[in-house]
Amino acid sequence: MSDEVKVNQTLDVRGEICPNPDVKSMTALEKMEKGQILEVLIDYPLSLERIPRNAENRKHKVLKIEQISGPEHRILIEAKANR
Amino acid sequence: MSLLVLTGIPVGLAFGFALSRGRFCMNSAFRDIIVMKDYALIKAVGVALLVAMIGFALMDLTGVIAINPKPLFWGANMLGGFVFGIGMVLAGGCASGITYRTGEGMVGAMSAVAGFAIVAVATAAGAFKPVVTFLQSSTKVTLADGGSPTLANVFGIPYYALALGIAAVAIILWVIFAVRGRKAEKEEKAPLGTRIFKKGWGWTSTGIVIGIISIIAFPASAAAGRNYPLGITGGWKTLLLSFETGQNSLTWESFLIIGTIVGACIAALIAGEFKLRAPAPNVIIQTFFGGALMGFGAIVSKGCNVGHILSGVPQLSLGSILGGAFIVLGCWFMAYWLFLRPMRKLGA
Numbered sequence: 203m204s205d206e207v208k209v210n211q212t213l214d215v216r217g218e219i220c221p222n223p224d225v226k227s228m229t230a231l232e233k234m235e236k237g238q239i240l241e242v243l244i245d246y247p248l249s250l251e252r253i254p255r256n257a258e259n260r261k262h263k264v265l266k267i268e269q270i271s272g273p274e275h276r277i278l279i280e281a282k283a284n285r
Numbered sequence: 286m287s288l289l290v291l292t293g294i295p296v297g298l299a300f301g302f303a304l305s306r307g308r309f310c311m312n313s314a315f316r317d318i319i320v321m322k323d324y325a326l327i328k329a330v331g332v333a334l335l336v337a338m339i340g341f342a343l344m345d346l347t348g349v350i351a352i353n354p355k356p357l358f359w360g361a362n363m364l365g366g367f368v369f370g371i372g373m374v375l376a377g378g379c380a381s382g383i384t385y386r387t388g389e390g391m392v393g394a395m396s397a398v399a400g401f402a403i404v405a406v407a408t409a410a411g412a413f414k415p416v417v418t419f420l421q422s423s424t425k426v427t428l429a430d431g432g433s434p435t436l437a438n439v440f441g442i443p444y445y446a447l448a449l450g451i452a453a454v455a456i457i458l459w460v461i462f463a464v465r466g467r468k469a470e471k472e473e474k475a476p477l478g479t480r481i482f483k484k485g486w487g488w489t490s491t492g493i494v495i496g497i498i499s500i501i502a503f504p505a506s507a508a509a510g511r512n513y514p515l516g517i518t519g520g521w522k523t524l525l526l527s528f529e530t531g532q533n534s535l536t537w538e539s540f541l542i543i544g545t546i547v548g549a550c551i552a553a554l555i556a557g558e559f560k561l562r563a564p565a566p567n568v569i570i571q572t573f574f575g576g577a578l579m580g581f582g583a584i585v586s587k588g589c590n591v592g593h594i595l596s597g598v599p600q601l602s603l604g605s606i607l608g609g610a611f612i613v614l615g616c617w618f619m620a621y622w623l624f625l626r627p628m629r630k631l632g633a
Contacts, residue, residue: 217562219377219393219572220313224321225624229631246391247558248308251485256321273389273558 207265207278210238216245216274223249224256227279231262234281239265242277250275261285286535289509293537296505297544300498300515301385304545305552306481307491309333310382311590312373315613316620320628325488330594332492333499335455337514338599340500342448350503352444353512354433354602355587360424361417362608365586366593368578370615373590374623375575376400380517380589383576384542388549392563393572400576401583402521406529408584409522417585426603436601448601482555499595502541509537514596517542518583586611 213230215223223244230240244250254264254277263283268276303309307329314326344350373379376397378386383401386394407413428434437447475484486494503514520542523534553559563569583589586608588597593612597605 217564219391219564219568220310220382221316221320221377221624225628228321229628232632245560245562247389247485248310248313251308252313252317252321252323252325255325256323259322269557272560273553273562274560 207239209241209278210234212241212243214243215249216243218246220246220248224253227253227277228256228260231257231260231279231281236282236285238281240279240281242279243270244275244277245273247273250277253277254279286533287509289505290511290535290537290540292505292509293540293542294544294547296498296502297541297546298548298551299544300381300495300502300541301388301545301548301550302552303486303491303494303498303548304381304385305389305549305558306556307486307488307495309385309491309495310378311594312377312379312382312616315370315616316374316624319617320620320624329488329492329495331455332489333495333595334599335452335459336493336496337499337595338448339452340496341503341514341599342445342452344500344503345448346445350507351512352435352600354435354600355593355597355604355608356421356425356427356433357602357604357607358421358425358587359604359607361420362586362604363611364420365582365584366608366611367582367615367618369582369586369589370612370617371619372575372578372580372582373612373616374619376572376579377575379591380579380583381545381591381595383572383579384517384521384545385549388546389553390550390559390561392561393568396569397572397576397579398521400573400578401518401580402525402576404577404580405518405522405584406525406580408581410526413581413584420585421587434603436603436606439603444601448599451601482552483557495595499599506537506541511537513592515541516589516592516596517545518580518589518592521580522584582612582615 223246227242257264257279261284263280265278265280314330317323345352383394383397387398437444499514516538520538523536523539527534588608593605594609598609
C-alpha cells in the first residue's frame with residue numbers, strides 16, 4: 203500500500219465486534235490534533251459505512267476509503283478538519 | 286410436521302440476504318441512538334415496522350391471516366426483555382444480527398449463537414424452565430375470553446383499523462420530516478446490479494424489503510402450522526433440541542433460520558464480503574455469555590427482538606410492546622456502562 207498521505211496513527215480493528223471499531227475510531231479521532239491523519243483497518247461492513255458517516259458528523263474529514271481484500275478496507279480520516 | 290415448513294427456507298434466504306445487504310441489526314439500531322447519535326438503522330427498523338403493520342392489517346382485513354399477538358405476562362416481558370437487551374450489547378448483535386453474521390463468517394457471532402441456542406433450550410425445556418413458568422404464570426394478564434391483549438382490543442377497536450390509522454399518522458410524519466430535511470443529491474447512482482449486490486443498501490430500501498419479507502412470512506408460516514410471522518429464537522431452540530434429543534420438534538421457524546444463514550452467506554460471497562474472522566479470545570467468551578443472556582431473556586419474555594419488535598409490535602400486542610420496550614432499555618443500560626460512559630470520560 204503506498205501512501206500519498208502521511209498517517210499519524212493506524213488503528214487496526216479487523217476482527218472486532220460491533221461497535222468496537224466505531225468506538226475506538228471516534229475516541230482516537232477526538233484525542234488527535236486537528237489535521238492529523240487516522241488510518242483505520244476494518245473488516246466489518248456495518249462499521250465501514252457507519253464510521254465515515256459519523257466521522258463527518260463530528261466534523262472530521264474522510265479522505266479515502268479503499269478495499270484491501272474481501273471485506274477488509276482501509277479508511278483515512280483527517281481529524282477535526284472541519285472544526 | 287407439514288412439508289410446508291420447507292417454505293421457511295426461501296423466506297429465510299431472502300431474509301438473510303436482506304439482513305446482510307442492509308446491515309440490519311436492531312442492537313445497533315437502538316444502541317447507536319445513544320452511543321453514536323446515529324439514526325440510520327433505527328429508521329430502517331421504523332420503516333420495516335410500518336410496512337409490516339400495513340401488510341398485516343390488510344391481510345387481517347381480507348382474511349388472509351388472523352393476527353396472533355403474543356401474551357402479556359408483564360413480569361416476564363419486563364425481566365426477559367431487559368436481560369435480552371443487556372445480552373445483545375455483550376453479544377455485539379441482536380438475535381437476527383448474530384444469526385446473519387454467522388453466515389458472513391464472523392466467529393464472534395457464531396459464539397453468540399452457540400450461547401443463545403444452548404441457554405434458550407435450557408430455559409425452555411431444561412434447568413431454567415421453572416423461572417419461566419413462575420414469571421409467566423404469576424404475571425399473566427389476558428382478556429376476558431383468555432385472549433392476548435393488544436392496543437386495539439383493549440380499546441375495542443378492530444385491529445386493522447387501528448393499525449392502518451397508526452400507519453397513516455406515521456407516513457404523514459415521515460413525509461413532513463423528509464420534505465423538511467431534503468438535501469441536494471450529490472452522488473451519481475451506481476448501476477442497479479451494483480447497488481443490489483455489491484454495495485450496502487440505504488435505510489429506506491432495507492426497511493421496505495424487510496417489511497415485505499415479514500408480510501410474506503405470516504401466511505407462509507401459518508400454512509405450515511405456526512401462526513406467526515418472522516421469529517428467530519424458536520428456530521434455534523427447535524434446531525438444537527431436535528439435534529440433541531433426536532425428536533423432531535422442527536417448525537417453519539427452524540427452516541427460516543437455515544435459510545437466513547445461507548442467504549446471508551450468499552449475499553456476502555457475492556459482495557466479496559465473506560471471510561472467516563474472529564475477535565480476541567476474551568471477546569469470544571463475552572459474546573457467548575451475551576448470547577446466553579439473550580437465550581434466557583427471549584424464552585422468559587416469549588420473544589426476542591424479531592418475535593417482539595419486528596413481528597409483535599405491528600400486531601399491536603401489549604406483551605410485545607412491553608417486551609420490546611424493555612429490550613431497548615436493557616440495551617441502553619448496558620451500552621451506557623460499556624461504551625457511552627467510557628467514551629465521555631475520554632472526551633469522545
